[in-house]
Amino acid sequence: MWFFSDEEKELAKVCRDFAKNELAPFAEKHDEEDSFNEAAFRKMGELGLLGITADPKYGGSGLGATAATIVMEEFGKACAGSTLSYLAHAMLCVNNIEANASEEQKAKYLPKLISGEHIGCMGMSEPEYGSDAIGMQTRAKLEGDHYVINGTKMWITNAQYSDIAYVYTRTGDEKKDLTTFIVEKGMEGYTTGNPIHKMGMRSSPTGELIFENAKIPVANRVGEEGDSTYHMMKNLEIERITISGISLGIAQACVDQCIKYANERKQFGKTIGNHQLIQKMLAEMATETEMMRHFLYSVAKDYDNGNKGATVAAQVKLALPKMATKIALDAIQLHGGYGYSREFPLERMMRDNKLNEIGAGTNEVMIMIIAKNLLKEAAK
Amino acid sequence: MNEFQVEIKNQLEKFRLNKIEPFMEEDDRDEKFRMEIFTELGQLGFTGMSIPEEYGGAGMGLEDVCIALSEIAKSSISYAVTISVSSMVQTIINEWGNEEQKKKYLPALTSGEEIGAYCLSESSSGSDAASLKTTAKKTENGYILNGSKMWISSAGLAKTYIVMARTGEEGSKGISAFIVRDGMEGFTYGKKERKMGWKVSPTREVLFQNCFVPEENLIGKEGEGFKVAMSGLDKGRITIGSLGVGLAQRALDEAVKYSLERQQFKKAIFDFQGLQWMMADMATEVEASKLLVFEAAKQFDQGRLEQKLASMAKLKATDTAMKVTTDAVQILGGVGYTSEYPVERFMRDAKVLQIVEGTNQIQRVVIARCLKKQYQ
Numbered sequence: 001m002w003f004f005s006d007e008e009k010e011l012a013k014v015c016r017d018f019a020k021n022e023l024a025p026f027a028e029k030h031d032e033e034d035s036f037n038e039a040a041f042r043k044m045g046e047l048g049l050l051g052i053t054a055d056p057k058y059g060g061s062g063l064g065a066t067a068a069t070i071v072m073e074e075f076g077k078a079c080a081g082s083t084l085s086y087l088a089h090a091m092l093c094v095n096n097i098e099a100n101a102s103e104e105q106k107a108k109y110l111p112k113l114i115s116g117e118h119i120g121c122m123g124m125s126e127p128e129y130g131s132d133a134i135g136m137q138t139r140a141k142l143e144g145d146h147y148v149i150n151g152t153k154m155w156i157t158n159a160q161y162s163d164i165a166y167v168y169t170r171t172g173d174e175k176k177d178l179t180t181f182i183v184e185k186g187m188e189g190y191t192t193g194n195p196i197h198k199m200g201m202r203s204s205p206t207g208e209l210i211f212e213n214a215k216i217p218v219a220n221r222v223g224e225e226g227d228s229t230y231h232m233m234k235n236l237e238i239e240r241i242t243i244s245g246i247s248l249g250i251a252q253a254c255v256d257q258c259i260k261y262a263n264e265r266k267q268f269g270k271t272i273g274n275h276q277l278i279q280k281m282l283a284e285m286a287t288e289t290e291m292m293r294h295f296l297y298s299v300a301k302d303y304d305n306g307n308k309g310a311t312v313a314a315q316v317k318l319a320l321p322k323m324a325t326k327i328a329l330d331a332i333q334l335h336g337g338y339g340y341s342r343e344f345p346l347e348r349m350m351r352d353n354k355l356n357e358i359g360a361g362t363n364e365v366m367i368m369i370i371a372k373n374l375l376k377e378a379a380k
Numbered sequence: 381m382n383e384f385q386v387e388i389k390n391q392l393e394k395f396r397l398n399k400i401e402p403f404m405e406e407d408d409r410d411e412k413f414r415m416e417i418f419t420e421l422g423q424l425g426f427t428g429m430s431i432p433e434e435y436g437g438a439g440m441g442l443e444d445v446c447i448a449l450s451e452i453a454k455s456s457i458s459y460a461v462t463i464s465v466s467s468m469v470q471t472i473i474n475e476w477g478n479e480e481q482k483k484k485y486l487p488a489l490t491s492g493e494e495i496g497a498y499c500l501s502e503s504s505s506g507s508d509a510a511s512l513k514t515t516a517k518k519t520e521n522g523y524i525l526n527g528s529k530m531w532i533s534s535a536g537l538a539k540t541y542i543v544m545a546r547t548g549e550e551g552s553k554g555i556s557a558f559i560v561r562d563g564m565e566g567f568t569y570g571k572k573e574r575k576m577g578w579k580v581s582p583t584r585e586v587l588f589q590n591c592f593v594p595e596e597n598l599i600g601k602e603g604e605g606f607k608v609a610m611s612g613l614d615k616g617r618i619t620i621g622s623l624g625v626g627l628a629q630r631a632l633d634e635a636v637k638y639s640l641e642r643q644q645f646k647k648a649i650f651d652f653q654g655l656q657w658m659m660a661d662m663a664t665e666v667e668a669s670k671l672l673v674f675e676a677a678k679q680f681d682q683g684r685l686e687q688k689l690a691s692m693a694k695l696k697a698t699d700t701a702m703k704v705t706t707d708a709v710q711i712l713g714g715v716g717y718t719s720e721y722p723v724e725r726f727m728r729d730a731k732v733l734q735i736v737e738g739t740n741q742i743q744r745v746v747i748a749r750c751l752k753k754q755y756q
Contacts, residue, residue: 032574130713132644155714197409199709199717199724267508277741329702332576332731336506336739337531340576340732347576351728354706358713364654 001297004066011067015074018047027079030203031348034195036161037082037203044086045116052090053238054098058110064304065238069245069296076249080352081203083246084359088157088204089113091235091242093120093166097182100231101222109164109182118163123153123183123209124232130155131365133168134229138211140169140179142225145218147181149189149211155359159207160192167209168228178228182220189214200351237313241300243360244316247324248296250349251289254324254331257346258282261335272334281334285327292320311373318366321356328353385447391424392448396455404456404580408725411572411579413537417459421452422492427463431470435482436490441681442615443674446622450673453626457729458580460626462495464619465533468612469496469542476557476600476608485540485559497538499529499560499586500609506531507742509544510552510606514588516545522595523547523558525588528570535584536569538562543588544605555605559597566591577728613738614687617694618680620737621673624697624730628666631701631708631726635659638712638721655711662704669697688750695743698733705730 004012022040030037044050052068054060061067068091075083094113097106097120112118129135138151149169156165163185171179183190193208223231262273262282272278299316302309328350332339339346357363381389399417407414421427429445431437440448445467453460470489473481488494505511514527525545532541541560548554560567570585599608636659639650649655676693679685705727709716716723734740 125714128643130644131649132646135645197719199719199728266504267506267511269508269511275741277744325706329706329731333734333739333741336735337501340735342574342576347728347731350731351576354709354724354727355717357710358717362713363710364652367654 001293003297003301008067008070011063012070012074014047015049015071016077018044019075019078023075023082024078027082027203027345027348028342030079030081031200032202032342034197034202036085036205037079038161040082041085041089041119042116045114048114049086050090050116051094051098051110051114053095054110054114055106058098058106059114060094060098060110065241065300066297066304068238068242069248069300072242072245073249073252076246077253078249079203080246080250080349081201083249084201084204084352084355085158087243087246088122089120091239092122092157093162093164095238096122096166096231096235097222099234100180100227101182105182105220105222113164119158119161120164120166121156121158121162121209123156123165123167125155126152127154131362134175134178136168136170136178138167138169140171140181140216142171142218147216147218147221149181149214149216151211152193153209155196156192156207156209157204157359159209160195160205162192165209166222168232171225176229177226179225180222180228180231181216182222183209183214183216184220187214187216190216199354200348201355202351237303237308237310239360240313240317240366241296241303243356244296244320247320247353247356248289248292250353251285251292251320251324251327254327254346254349255282255286255289257344258285258331258334261338278334281330285330288323288327292323296320311370311377314361314366314369314373317361318363318370321353322363324353325350325357381447385444388444388448389451392426392451393454395421395424396452400452400455400459404722404725405719408579409719411582413458413462413580413582415537418462418495419492421459421463422490426452427466427492428470428486428490430467431474431486431490435474435486437470437486438490441677442618443677443681446618446625446673446677449619450622450626450629453623454630456580457623457627457733458578460623461578462534462537462581464616464623465498466496466538467619468498468616469540471612471615472498472542472557472599472608473559475611476604477559480596481559481599489540494540495534495538496540496542497532497534499532499535499541499543501529501531502527503530507739509609510555511550512544512546512555514543514545516547516556516558516593518547519592523593523598525558525560525566525591525593528585528587530585531573531583532586533581533583535586536572536582541586542599542608543586544609545588547602547605552606553603555609556602557599557605557608558593559599560588560591560593564591564593576731577725578732614685614690615680616737617690617743618673618676620733621669621676621693621697624694624701624733625666625670625673627726627730627733628662628669628697628701628704631705631723632659632662632666634721634723634726635662635708635711649711658707658711662707665700666704669693669700673697686750688747688754691738691743691746691750694737695740695747698730698740701730701733702727
């Protein structure tokens with residue numbers, strides 16, 4: 001992209017090399033086994049990526065949305081599942097602690113999360129509260145110097161591998177009486193549930209966080225009681241932008257693979273790239289990927305320049321995952337039987353990408369937000 | 381539907397809910413085919429549906445077959461496709477085989493004791509089937525087959541294989557069709573393909589290394605193989621369409637049921653207009669596909685089917701299955717993405733319907749060719 005700095009170009013190269021050596025060769029195996037590429041994850045710490053947006057004084061890289069999106073794209077091309085786990089750690093956990101926690105809490109938790117010694121996750125959704133997350137029912141009650149928490153968090157990326165969980169709870173009956181805690185593995189009454197088997201993103205562990213009269217010290221409360229919605233609002237945009245980077249990576253990888261295949265595969269005496277129907281698929285998916293790239297990075301850059309753009313971030317999150325699913329489906333189609341087999345990565349990419357239309361706010365929730373914002377803005 | 385059709389639909393609905401559905405999550409994960417399910421379907425008369433009764437078949441028309449397969453597909457595309465491929469093999473033997481071949485091979489296939497498989501595709505000839513390279517060299521009292529076939533459904537499970545091999549010149553006219561049996565010397569199976577969906581139905585390569593096939597196993601005459609291979613095409617396309625219809629219908633059922641139960645923002649998510657529109661579109665597409673597939677089947681039974689309609693039925697019904705299953709995952713959200721609910725499996729199973737029996741790109745080429753003929 002014309003506006004990438006030299007630093008950003010270098011970052012992309014580092015990530016590409018890392019993905020090529022540490023993620024791509026193992027992606028198929030972890031998808032097949034439903035297992036986590038923990039070794040690669042720990043190594044991301046050495047590259048300084050696990051705290052990409054965090055303050056350098058805690059070991060972070062102090063970079064913004066553009067840089068984080070570059071990582072997502074490059075990793076996403078190789079192994080979307082590992083990238084999702086990276087996102088849950090670096091954006092949902094580390095970046096939220098960086099943005100909302102006290103100096104003391106940051107000094108205590110960030111260094112190990114950033115070095116890769118600790119793995120982080122974030123707990124918001126519950127079995128009965130998905131899109132309607134603000135309705136959550138996991139309760140925290142103050143008792144002396146600690147809170148007693150009861151409830152279950154569902155669809156938590158990295159749950160069973162996490163040392164640190166950034167968790168939202170309810171502390172009152174009003175809709176916005178929500179309070180945030182940093183929960184450590186091993187705290188009394190806190191456990192993680194069974195792994196959840198999924199269609200895709202299988203190399204990214206998903207589980208539950210279970211609180212049964214869990215005792216969490218007051219010192220682990222982030223901000224004040226009732227601060228959660230304010231905390232959530234702060235980082236929604238960067239989360240939506242960065243997860244879309246995974247979809248861009250998937251779309252680009254599909255396009256690259258399709259071009260290669262169309263030049264190799266012969267049917268009816270010529271390479272299939274000579275057939276107009278194949279050309280149509282290729283030309284359209286490449287065009288759409290280019291649109292995705294320009295839309296995504298211009299919004300990310302704008303975000304870094306101080307314009308958060310709530311509506312446009314939701315639009316990115318609506319457009320990119322949806323387009324990438326279509327592109328991945330077409331990429332399978334273009335490869336025919338081979339595309340459907342697990343010898344090629346395309347079917348995995350399609351399965352992986354489908355999650356991006358559901359996680360971090362479904363397409364339908366994005367539509368609600370976009371429409372609501374547009375209507376509200378016009379009525380002003 | 382007539383009375384008979386209602387009866388087979390009800391019978392199969394009961395069967396699939398009791399005998400197939402309970403195993404599907406587990407078997408999809410373990411890629412396990414249960415022969416007992418297939419045999420039982422055979423005992424009920426559903427593994428040789430379109431073959432005349434004198435060979436153990438049920439003598440049904442294509443419309444009846446489509447109703448049956450569509451119903452089975454609601455629980456398992458894999459069993460439906462196993463029946464559908466085995467039926468194609470039977471139809472070929474019934475229409476092109478001699479009396480001896482029919483008597484010898486059909487009863488075990490129609491009864492469901494055995495499974496049939498169809499071997500046309502090769503690693504470098506998929507859509508362009510006429511360029512196949514497997515050779516059959518004439519010897520004194522038979523043929524020696526060499527080469528390999530790819531993407532063979534039921535390979536390893538099946539006992540009877542219809543194999544297209546080259547006996548003569550390049551192109552479609554140099555191809556002949558043979559019956560090859562499991563266990564013949566020089567006939568082996570390659571590794572099991574790892575696939576995105578259709579996991580219960582095994583797909584494997586089959587290999588011929590100086591495999592001797594006796595003369596009496598030639599189907600029809602030398603050089604007729606491509607015609608034999610293509611003869612069941614219209615029927616096959618309509619059948620695949622019927623699988624798409626069943627799958628899409630089931631995905632729609634799951635999506636609507638779930639959206640009526642699931643509450644968010646204090647109301648059933650069904651009550652959100654965004655989802656209503658999605659489901660209204662899904663239901664419309666399913667209905668359109670159903671009408672198209674069953675109309676094509678009816679015209680086939682009446683002997684007045686045009687090739688164009690068979691291609692359209694396959695194209696429309698399988699594109700619909702893909703779209704509707706994808707939307708069903710979306711409506712179920714997080715749980716839809718897990719294997720606890722069947723919709724993610726449906727979505728994975730739907731994709732290959734757009735690829736098999738002529739990719740949907742090929743269907744469009746066929747439809748366009750028919751249009752040209754029609755308007756010129």
